[in-house]
Amino acid sequence: MTRIPFEEMKATIKKAFMTAGMPEDKADTCARIHAESSRDGVYSHGLNRVERFVDYIHKGWVDVHATPVLEKQLGSMEVYNGNMGPGILNAIYAMNRATELAEQNGLGLVSLNNTTHWMRGGTYGWQAAEKGFIGILWTNTESCMPTWGAKSSGIGNNPFIMSIPRKEGHVVLDMAMSQYSYGKLQVTRLKGAKLPYPGGFDQEGMLTDDPGMIEETRRILPMGYWKGSGFAILLDLISSLLSGGKTTAAIDKYDKGSCGSCCQVFIAINPLMINTQEFIDNALGDTIEQLRVSVPAKENGKIFYPGEQSLRTREENSELGIPVDDSVWAKVKELAQISI
Amino acid sequence: MTRIPFEEMKATIKKAFMTAGMPEDKADTCARIHAESSRDGVYSHGLNRVERFVDYIHKGWVDVHATPVLEKQLGSMEVYNGNMGPGILNAIYAMNRATELAEQNGLGLVSLNNTTHWMRGGTYGWQAAEKGFIGILWTNTESCMPTWGAKSSGIGNNPFIMSIPRKEGHVVLDMAMSQYSYGKLQVTRLKGAKLPYPGGFDQEGMLTDDPGMIEETRRILPMGYWKGSGFAILLDLISSLLSGGKTTAAIDKYDKGSCGSCCQVFIAINPLMINTQEFIDNALGDTIEQLRVSVPAKENGKIFYPGEQSLRTREENSELGIPVDDSVWAKVKELAQISI
Numbered sequence: 001m002t003r004i005p006f007e008e009m010k011a012t013i014k015k016a017f018m019t020a021g022m023p024e025d026k027a028d029t030c031a032r033i034h035a036e037s038s039r040d041g042v043y044s045h046g047l048n049r050v051e052r053f054v055d056y057i058h059k060g061w062v063d064v065h066a067t068p069v070l071e072k073q074l075g076s077m078e079v080y081n082g083n084m085g086p087g088i089l090n091a092i093y094a095m096n097r098a099t100e101l102a103e104q105n106g107l108g109l110v111s112l113n114n115t116t117h118w119m120r121g122g123t124y125g126w127q128a129a130e131k132g133f134i135g136i137l138w139t140n141t142e143s144c145m146p147t148w149g150a151k152s153s154g155i156g157n158n159p160f161i162m163s164i165p166r167k168e169g170h171v172v173l174d175m176a177m178s179q180y181s182y183g184k185l186q187v188t189r190l191k192g193a194k195l196p197y198p199g200g201f202d203q204e205g206m207l208t209d210d211p212g213m214i215e216e217t218r219r220i221l222p223m224g225y226w227k228g229s230g231f232a233i234l235l236d237l238i239s240s241l242l243s244g245g246k247t248t249a250a251i252d253k254y255d256k257g258s259c260g261s262c263c264q265v266f267i268a269i270n271p272l273m274i275n276t277q278e279f280i281d282n283a284l285g286d287t288i289e290q291l292r293v294s295v296p297a298k299e300n301g302k303i304f305y306p307g308e309q310s311l312r313t314r315e316e317n318s319e320l321g322i323p324v325d326d327s328v329w330a331k332v333k334e335l336a337q338i339s340i
Numbered sequence: 341m342t343r344i345p346f347e348e349m350k351a352t353i354k355k356a357f358m359t360a361g362m363p364e365d366k367a368d369t370c371a372r373i374h375a376e377s378s379r380d381g382v383y384s385h386g387l388n389r390v391e392r393f394v395d396y397i398h399k400g401w402v403d404v405h406a407t408p409v410l411e412k413q414l415g416s417m418e419v420y421n422g423n424m425g426p427g428i429l430n431a432i433y434a435m436n437r438a439t440e441l442a443e444q445n446g447l448g449l450v451s452l453n454n455t456t457h458w459m460r461g462g463t464y465g466w467q468a469a470e471k472g473f474i475g476i477l478w479t480n481t482e483s484c485m486p487t488w489g490a491k492s493s494g495i496g497n498n499p500f501i502m503s504i505p506r507k508e509g510h511v512v513l514d515m516a517m518s519q520y521s522y523g524k525l526q527v528t529r530l531k532g533a534k535l536p537y538p539g540g541f542d543q544e545g546m547l548t549d550d551p552g553m554i555e556e557t558r559r560i561l562p563m564g565y566w567k568g569s570g571f572a573i574l575l576d577l578i579s580s581l582l583s584g585g586k587t588t589a590a591i592d593k594y595d596k597g598s599c600g601s602c603c604q605v606f607i608a609i610n611p612l613m614i615n616t617q618e619f620i621d622n623a624l625g626d627t628i629e630q631l632r633v634s635v636p637a638k639e640n641g642k643i644f645y646p647g648e649q650s651l652r653t654r655e656e657n658s659e660l661g662i663p664v665d666d667s668v669w670a671k672v673k674e675l676a677q678i679s680i
Contacts, residue, residue, distance in 0.1 A: 107417045147643050
């Protein structure tokens with residue numbers, strides 16, 4: 001396994017994006033987010049996603065020059081048209097605007113219609129937390145998972161993120177609606193391994209932990225069975241109704257790549273307008289203490305708060321370099337026109 | 341199985357609450373909500389919960405005379421102290437106030453600290469939808485489930501509800517964080533049956549679908565394993581930070597019954613301030629159509645939207661009467677001082 005220093009990875013991705021026609025400042029931000037995702041261990045939406053993003057630019061599915069345009073302003077709520085601009089830049093803009101609204105009133109909600117893939121959803125949860133705000137955000141997607149009770153695809157994987165600022169490390173939940181991603185299935189299959197728990201259905205309609213069988217049926221399992229299925233439907237509908245944008249069903253028909261013309265919702269709340277810092281510190285401290293003193297399921301097992309493992313991976317990869325798949329890294333260097 | 345007409349059930353519960361000291365108007369509302377929960381098929385938080393609620397009144401854990409008091413007002417956000425009043429009345433008040441705020445600005449967020457068990461969380465999602473608003477709401481609870489990686493209890497079951505108004509039947513998701521409730525485990529065990537899917541761990545730490553084994557270890561499974569566990573932690577912390585109220589860890593120490601002094605968050609959004617009714621109808625219609633045309637997993641299987649099955653049960657129980665456990669019904673009649 002090769003490990004690449006963060007700055008080298010970022011600079012290489014930036015060149016790849018500029019070569020594809022992105023202005024330098026935009027390429028710089030997008031490259032930073034991709035490199036940060038890989039650094040934090042979300043490889044699927046970091047370096048590994050660069051080639052596909054460049055392909056979308058070439059196909060005209062992402063407009064590198066587009067920026068969000070305000071469509072509606074209602075008190076603490078604003079609706080923007082993302083104009084099919086780069087999903088990362090649109091989402092950073094929207095989350096930032098939500099925190100500005102929350103700075104004034106305690107609460108801000110910004111929705112985006114007509115935007116594109118935001119890559120790692122957690123990015124914008126961390127962004128809110130870094131600025132001292134609670135973040136609640138989600139996106140809809142094209143359909144890629146059967147509704148509970150169905151075997152053909154009908155609902156999106158719709159990641160949902162919640163984040164809370166904390167001095168010693170933000171508390172961040174970043175979850176998609178499927179129990180496992182297709183990326184996880186592929187990686188597990190290539191290792192010749194089984195999933196830790198059943199992740200979908202085989203040809204006979206039985207739950208299985210064999211990743212290859214699930215890739216064949218494409219019947220991935222919503223987390224919590226009917227619960228993740230229902231949650232995906234509500235996240236999809238509410239993101240459309242809050243932004244005036246496309247539902248999963250409409251994104252399927254539009255068909256401009258993964259998340260092409262999707263909708264997103266960004267909520268920011270200023271906890272210091274409601275509580276003192278001391279109250280907040282105690283609430284966070286007591287809760288994390290309650291996890292720490294739990295009896296571990298496995299001897300010497302450790303119980304983590306949401307976001308803690310990302311932070312550990314971040315530290316390790318910052319120190320040792322970010323692990324890359326050699327063929328993926330070679331491809332990104334090729335896109336950056338760096339001779340290998 | 342005995343079936344009781346809705347009005348008879350409501351009147352009997354009302355008498356039980358008045359006998360326990362509740363003023364008539366409050367008893368009427370609370371009795372209606374309990375009866376509606378049973379009518380909609382949520383028996384665990386309907387008639388079956390009357391005895392425990394009356395017990396809490398007698399113990400002084402619920403103050404039947406208390407009402408919510410405004411503590412903070414911040415634009416579209418308001419914080420109330422629930423003063424340990426009846427959870428149902430506090431929650432109805434808070435959701436109603438959130439819709440009033442949303443009527444003015446499109447968006448309203450009301451939080452409650454120091455409140456008590458709201459019974460069926462879905463009630464307030466249906467309430468928002470009936471008034472034409474999108475609802476997003478949750479509560480924290482005492483701990484009753486192990487954090488992922490632990491075998492001792494550390495996190496709450498924290499129900500989360502999302503609802504969308506729809507002429508032909510509202511779309512309502514009402515889910516707790518555990519895969520199954522303890523009520524479901526008990527009912528399944530008493531039938532001598534197995535759970536449809538594994539619902540927790542046995543003494544050896546293996547996943548099991550045997551409800552009795554899970555009741556012994558009390559290691560119920562969070563929905564989606566680590567996902568439901570993390571979600572429960574974030575819902576708990578955010579409800580505390582938005583209301584200035586107690587976290588699950590603090591509720592555990594306070595120890596005044598299930599959900600005694602819990603926190604709740606109610607968000608209401610007016611979709612008609614963002615979209616036309618036609619847009620909303622199409623988004624809902626296309627999405628439900630996409631579910632309907634899915635290939636069912638089982639021959640002639642039907643795929644439901646969230647809330648649809650509640651509506652079917654509502655229709656059936658409204659027509660035929662609400663099924664009751666005879667001993668539970670006798671007990672409530674006893675509490676109502678009706679001779680049996």
